[in-house]
Each structure stands twice: as C-alpha cells, then as structure tokens.
Amino acid sequence: xxxxxxxxxxxxxxxxxxxxxxxxxxxxxxxxxxxxxxxxxxxxxxxxxxxxxxxxxxxxxxxxxxxxxxxxxxxxxxxxxxxxxxxxxxxxxxxxxxxxxxxxxxxxxxxxxxxxxxxxxxxxxxxxxxxxxxxxxxxxxxxxxxxxxxxxxxxxxxxxxxx
Amino acid sequence: xxxxxxxxxxxxxxxxxxxxxxxxxxxxxxxxxxxxxxxxxxxxxxxxxxxxxxxxxxxxxxxxxxxxxxxxxxxxxxxxxxxxxxxxxxxxxxxxxxxxxxxxxxxxxxxxxxxxxxxxxxxxxxxxxxxxxxxxxxxxxxxxxxxxxxxxxxxxxxxxxxxxxxxxxxxxxxxxxxxxxxxxxxxxxxxxxxxxxxxxxxxxxxxxxxxxxxxxxxxxxxxxxxxxxxxxxxxxxxxxxxxxxxxxxxxxxxxxxxxxxxxxxxxxxxxxxxxxxxxxxxxxxxxxxxxxxxxxxxxxxxxxxxxxx
Numbered sequence: 001x002x003x004x005x006x007x008x009x010x011x012x013x014x015x016x017x018x019x020x021x022x023x024x025x026x027x028x029x030x031x032x033x034x035x036x037x038x039x040x041x042x043x044x045x046x047x048x049x050x051x052x053x054x055x056x057x058x059x060x061x062x063x064x065x066x067x068x069x070x071x072x073x074x075x076x077x078x079x080x081x082x083x084x085x086x087x088x089x090x091x092x093x094x095x096x097x098x099x100x101x102x103x104x105x106x107x108x109x110x111x112x113x114x115x116x117x118x119x120x121x122x123x124x125x126x127x128x129x130x131x132x133x134x135x136x137x138x139x140x141x142x143x144x145x146x147x148x149x150x151x152x153x154x155x156x157x158x159x160x161x162x163x
Numbered sequence: 164x165x166x167x168x169x170x171x172x173x174x175x176x177x178x179x180x181x182x183x184x185x186x187x188x189x190x191x192x193x194x195x196x197x198x199x200x201x202x203x204x205x206x207x208x209x210x211x212x213x214x215x216x217x218x219x220x221x222x223x224x225x226x227x228x229x230x231x232x233x234x235x236x237x238x239x240x241x242x243x244x245x246x247x248x249x250x251x252x253x254x255x256x257x258x259x260x261x262x263x264x265x266x267x268x269x270x271x272x273x274x275x276x277x278x279x280x281x282x283x284x285x286x287x288x289x290x291x292x293x294x295x296x297x298x299x300x301x302x303x304x305x306x307x308x309x310x311x312x313x314x315x316x317x318x319x320x321x322x323x324x325x326x327x328x329x330x331x332x333x334x335x336x337x338x339x340x341x342x343x344x345x346x347x348x349x350x351x352x353x354x355x356x357x358x359x360x361x362x363x364x365x366x367x368x369x370x371x372x373x374x375x376x377x378x379x380x381x382x383x384x385x386x387x388x389x390x391x392x393x394x395x396x397x398x399x400x401x402x403x404x405x406x407x408x409x410x411x412x413x414x415x416x417x418x419x420x421x422x423x424x425x426x427x428x429x430x431x432x433x434x435x436x437x438x439x440x441x442x443x444x445x446x447x448x449x450x451x452x453x454x455x456x457x458x459x460x461x462x463x464x465x466x467x468x469x470x471x472x
Contacts (some may be wrong), residue, residue, distance in 0.1 A: 119275040124252050144275025150358045
C-alpha cells in the first residue's frame with residue numbers, strides 16, 4: 001500500500017453494513033445529517049468526510065452511516081440541498097443497491113415555513129408540509145399558509161443551525 | 164356533487180360547478196327571505212363562531228344567516244377571557260368546541276390556521292379569514308354581487324385596487340376569478356403589489372395580469388372596480404404605512420372617465436379610499452354587497468350541513 005492509498009484507506013474506509021451517501025456538495029455533510037435527523041446520539045458509527053477530491057464535483061463530502069439502511073423515502077429530502085448525492089446500501093462490504101436522490105413531490109417535517117405569520121411556526125401540534133413547485137432553483141409552497149419558501153431560505157435554515 | 168360535510172378553507176378547493184351551485188342556492192335564499200324572515204331549515208343545529216380577531220360584518224352576517232335559518236349560535240368575538248389566553252393551542256380549542264357544535268366558523272390571525280383546524284376537527288370548518296391568507300366567504304359574496312349586477316362572471320374587465328400585498332380578500336378573489344376571466348388589472352402602490360406566489364399562480368392558470376399603479380390610465384376599460392382599504396394593522400413598519408396611505412381616492416370627478424356600467428365594490432370597512440359622494444352614484448354597490456353576505460352564508464350553511472342539496 002503506497003502512502004496515497006494508505007491515506008485514502010484511513011479517511012474513507014469501507015464499512016461492513018449500512019449506508020454511504022456519496023457526492024454530497026463540499027461542506028454540506030453536516031446539513032445533510034441535520035436533514036436526516038442524525039445527531040450522533042443514535043449509537044452507531046457515523047463517519048463524516050469533508051472536502052475530499054472528486055472527479056465529478058472537484059471536492060465533495062461523504063457520509064457513512066453504519067448499521068443503518070436508509071430507505072429512499074427518508075433520504076430524498078436531502079435532494080433539497082444535495083441534488084448530486086448518491087446513496088449506496090452496503091451489506092457485508094458490498095454495494096447491494098445504489099441510487100440517486102430525487103426531489104420528492106412533497107416535503108414534510110424537514111423544513112420550516114419561511115413565513116413568520118404561518119400557523120406552523122407557532123406552538124401547535126402540526127408538521128410543516130410543502131409541495132415542491134419547482135427545483136433548481138427550489139420553490140416550495142407551504143400547504144398551510146400557501147406562501148413560498150425559496151432555496152436560499154432552505155439553505156439558510158441549515159447553515160445557521162450547523163454553524 | 165355533494166357539499167355536505169365539506170370544509171371551506173379556500174375556494175381553490177371547489178370546482179366552478181360547486182361555486183355556481185352555492186351562488187344559485189344563495190339566489191334562492193334571497194327569494195325565500197323576501198317571503199319569510201325566519202325559516203326552520205337549520206332548527207336544532209348549532210354554529211360556533213370563533214373569532215380570534217375583530218370583525219363586524221363577517222361574524223354578524225354568519226350569526227344573522229344562522230338565525231334566519233332557525234339555528235342557534237355560540238362563540239366568542241375575541242380571544243380575551245377564553246382558554247386561549249391561558250396558552251391553549253388552536254388545535255385543542257377546536258377539539259373542544261366541536262363537541263358543542265355542528266359547524267365552526269373561524270377567524271384567526273395566523274395564516275393556515277383554518278387548514279390546521281380542518282385537519283383536527285371532525286365537523287366542517289369555514290374559514291372566515293386567516294391573517295393575510297384567505298377569506299372564502301367574502302369571495303363568494305363578491306362573486307354573487309358581480310353576477311347579480313352584471314348578469315355574468317365571465318369576460319369582464321375587473322380591476323383590484325389598493326392593498327394587494329396584505330389584503331386577503333383580493334388574494335382569494337383573484338384566484339377564483341381566474342376560473343372565469345383570463346385578464347385581471349392589479350392596481351396598487353409599488354410597495355403593496357400582489358405577492359409573487361399569487362401572480363405566479365394566476366399566470367400558470369393562463370390569466371394575463373396587468374400590474375400598474377396608475378388607476379386613471381386603466382379606469383376607462385374597467386367593468387368592475389374592487390377597492391380595498393390600505394390596512395394599517397397589517398404593516399410591520401408604521402412608517403411604510405404613512406408613505407402609502409391615501410394613495411387612491413375614488414371621487415365622482417374621477418368616475419367621469421369610467422364606463423356608465425362600471426360597478427364599484429369594497430369589502431368594507433372603508434377609511435378614505437372612496438369619497439362618500441360616490442355612495443349616491445349608480446356605480447356604488449358596496450352596501451348591496453353587505454346584504455348579499457347574509458344570503459350567501461345562508462346558502463353555504465344549509466349546503467354544508469346537508470339540509471338542502
């Protein structure tokens with residue numbers, strides 16, 4: 001093993017079972033974790049690799065979640081901020097399934113409505129729900145107040161909380 | 164086509180035929196009301212009016228409609244003195260009140276409040292205004308008024324004037340008008356333009372939107388002019404309000420340029436946007452609008468509670 005390979009091995013070692021989220025735009029791995037609701041308190045090993053070289057993206061982040069297979073429904077919400085991400089499901093060191101994230105038609109839970117007057121921003125037993133009006137740039141329509149939440153608002157929500 | 168048990172959150176949820184059914188029923192109610200001041204169609208039914216924000220016309224016309232149909236009314240006209248002040252959520256208030264009543268009319272300052280209420284309630288919810296959101300029964304009575312005055316809802320040049328940013332009546336009205344008209348004049352100060360999401364939706368529905376701040380320029384083309392108040396209470400910054408208040412004032416002199424058949428509407432209350440002298444002109448039908456509010460709400464209550472089909 002030469003030095004480069006050793007370094008590579010150290011950073012992005014293969015996992016036995018779980019999910020690898022690859023091709024996350026550089027610097028967005030923490031926001032992706034936040035969208036997936038991963039806090040690190042779950043107990044399983046999570047490896048975050050940030051700003052590694054990528055042929056496709058120049059630089060990218062990679063997230064490895066051991067002993068947990070994420071279903072496409074759970075991960076599609078990350079397409080909001082990481083549309084280039086690919087999901088690899090690993091069993092016994094082998095990729096058994098590989099797919100790209102897709103922006104879902106509806107988003108629940110993950111995003112807050114950017115309208116401060118919206119009922120979902122108050123103490124009520126309700127989960128924010130959005131219809132995806134458009135992607136690239138993203139436009140979400142709140143299913144309660146009807147107002148738009150734009151891509152910049154979405155990114156801001158995750159930047160602030162992970163800073 | 165059943166309206167029984169339906170929630171009325173925004174008219175966007177209703178088809179053209181359903182809207183016309185409500186308007187036709189309102190016309191029947193108007194005729195019945197001429198013969199008999201009180202009916203027994205809703206005898207034994209209870210309407211709850213939950214008004215977390217002040218209202219004169221909407222609440223009183225709902226109550227009047229319910230009494231005219233022989234039903235009863237419970238409710239409150241401000242959150243003061245209720246459990247809401249103790250910190251109760253809207254969801255819990257709704258779950259409680261639905262045990263006391265057959266139908267709920269809700270006005271709330273937060274946008275989307277009626278949608279939330281409809282999700283938690285088993286009984287029908289009628290939205291009587293959710294902040295700067297929707298006000299579907301105002302829209303129904305506006306449609307009823309236009310159709311009564313002009314004989315149709317189609318192919319009319321309709322102008323919406325004033326506060327198009329915060330005014331919920333114009334938001335609801337413009338979206339519903341898109342079902343009948345493919346052109347809409349939106350006249351407002353630059354600062355109070357129609358929100359982009361509504362413009363986007365109107366354009367998606369194939370409506371040509373003409374946005375301008377110059378009323379005089381477009382006035383001669385209009386068949387209907389819908390005037391709204393610039394709402395001081397919705398401005399986050401009072402200085403912004405000071406800058407735009409009194410931008411438009413409809414006077415008899417201004418109306419010299421208008422078509423003879425132009426009708427002027429206003430959801431009321433007005434402040435100074437329509438000169439009192441206009442009230443006596445053939446154009447003014449805003450007090451007729453008020454009267455139409457009762458028959459439209461009678462129709463809606465009877466259809467949703469399923470006593471007529």
